[in-house]
Amino acid sequence: MKKKVLSMLLAGTMVVSLAACGSSDTGSSTDTTAEETATEETATEEAAEETEEAAEETEEAAEETAEAAEETATEASATGSFEAIRLLNGKPEIDTQLQDLAAKYLEETGNTVTVETIGGDTSASDELKNMYQADNMPDIFVIEANQASNWDGMLADLSGEAWTEDTDFELVDDSMGTIGFPYTVEATALAYNADVLEQAGIDPSTLTSPDAYQTAFETLDGMKDELGLTAVLGWCAEPANLGWSSGTHVFGQYLDAGLAQDDTTYIDLLNDGGQIDEARMTNFATFIGMMNQYSDPELLIDGTYDQQVAGFAAGKYAFVTQGNWINATVTASSDYSGFAMGFAPYAFEDGIDTIIAGPPSYWTVYSDGDVDAAKAFLQWVSEDSAQNILVNDAGLISPFNDCQYAAADPFYESIKSYMDAGKTSGWHTMLKKDGLQNETCQVFADYAKGSIADAETFTSTIAKVIAGYYAE
């Protein structure tokens, strides 16, 4: 009998302990996911650390704000009072500023927004899939333009919101309406070191044709020692870790350079079974060939992003093939001498004078979430006090026309001049088929290595690769 009682007790404790493990999850699901994602995410150690801190912060903030929300709920401002909502952010570098933004929102309106940050470029969308399967969707989340169709029918239509009148950059889908809120504008083209160009007597505004570039590159190459340059260009075609740069951003220049913001000629052609315009691609390839020739040979084939940006910051390269997201790394570098910088177009055909600028990703609202609260928050973000944080603290460039703040970004002046002149092209490279960049970046690498010998071979190879990929 004693044995029986003992076995019952043992079995009982086992079941209870299991139950304890199971039921403790239900209460605080948001916090645990934030923590989990923080530990799982190891794209970069820094990012992971940041998010981990962020997760802790969010927890604390959530606790504090929950109490505060109750107190202030009664005296909520004109925007009305809403339940707490969650925002999934995909840019770890602005996590702290977004936490400030949430705190400010609470202070001004009494409503709570919890910011969860996932680092890296593809991982936010992966994590979203997990969250969707676990029925744990945030109310506002980040997507890239070509991911919209995956979420067909699950995104709230934001048309008619006041902020849509104030920007040209919202994401509009034919069937779903206005679905994406632009929170920043990013630009990419050939970033240049203005001081070096000035010393060499080159006016960047004249760089609008392949010939002008040829002359400029030759001049710079001849004055390398004088200017302290290692090479004219810091261009890196390494495919394993920098495939996103060549396969998405540089390839995007073929799709958009020289076109108006809403001109989709080449992306439409591409998405129609993977066709390319051969003449345009050959010109593009010739230009890339010239870049290969004047790039730092040590960097060209197996350099890394860090080497590329560090070299530019140290003044070793006159040009670098990145976008304005390098600003923080460049200005924080100990080798940075304070030189001015700007963007020059990829002028692979005569008269190309635009840079690619626009939101690389958007905030969208989950239609089964708290749509009204999310809309109120997005409207507030487009207004003055939020823009102050995003522009001045986070260093983002505002997509809103009436934003009165000039970004701290050293590229801002250059980007602004293109935006004011209407010389910006779209980020249509984000609309290409998922994963295409991993195919095309290899062709760039082979071209840089010399196993693809000339522009014609490059064109025929990339045409074959793209057509093959779209055929699958």
Place this chain on the structure above:
Amino acid sequence: MDVKNTGKKITSLICLFGGLILMIVALVLDFQGSELTFRGAMLVLGMILVLAGMFTYPSLKHHRTMVNIVFLFPLLFTFAITVIIPLILGIGYSFTDWNGIKYTEVVGLANYTKMFTQPSFLWSILITFLFVIFNMILVNLVAFLLALLCTTKIKGLGFFRASYFLPNLIGGIVLGYIWQFIFSNVVTKFTAVLINQNYSILSDTHTAFVAIIIVYIWQYAGYIMLIYITGLNTVPRDVLEASAIDGANARETLFNIKIPMIASTITICTFLTLTSAFKQFDVNLALTNGTGSVPNFLGNYLTNGTEMLALNIYSTAVINNEYAFGEAKAVLFFIILATVSILQVRISNKKEVEL
């Protein structure tokens, strides 16, 4: 006695019904998406009551089975949640057009037929098999030689054993990045002088493949070496002594005595290297991420020259966002590995009988 039994019966029935009701209510609440946090506790309480009811029922017939089930439950439950259910779901998804979020239609075997017409996947299968064959031979050879070295009477034996085993303790991703640095910053210094090639061997498909094999051997040989050392130490000393007295030299002892005596160890190591080489992922991801060009494979220009099966499945699903297609490939991968494992078990069992 009868009264006592009836009393017992009634309590047990009350427990049973109470427990069942609690469980059902908890489940209904859960399916309705209720916010009540105590529904989990309710479910568990219901389960305990049902169990108690069954146990107190006046019959001792099934007590042993019940106790067994209760004690096995945690393990079975975890196994089902983490292995069985995902496996079934995965196979199910492979017949649809699932994109990780939702699926719109069931496509039948389309994913399976598509996978054998995709040149990049065929290439992945081909190089995975090549990689497995190379590794199976080379890792075992290197490991066996190291084991022979580490069973002789040299000085600092412990140090050598530990340092050969050490790479196995470093995670594959970290190890991959360390070697990537070595290949692109150190090795290039030599190749630039010797063969006038100033880019890393990782940027050319053939040499990158060799690089992955080298790193893999470096990582895995130490582990296999340990198993061989154990095997060599089990060779009975009297047999060795007898052969020495009969005048066998070192080579004869090795080939005629040691190797036959550790035949079962060789089988184990062969299969270990075989399955782990098949599943190669982390070093592949960190070293080359599957890049490398193949100018002409079945008339196609491939860009995934060093992408092995596991990495191919990952990038199909996660990078190219074709989850169902990735699932179909994963099912094939599962079939291959399952066949190998079953073969291994069969052969090992046979060997044991012979011994």
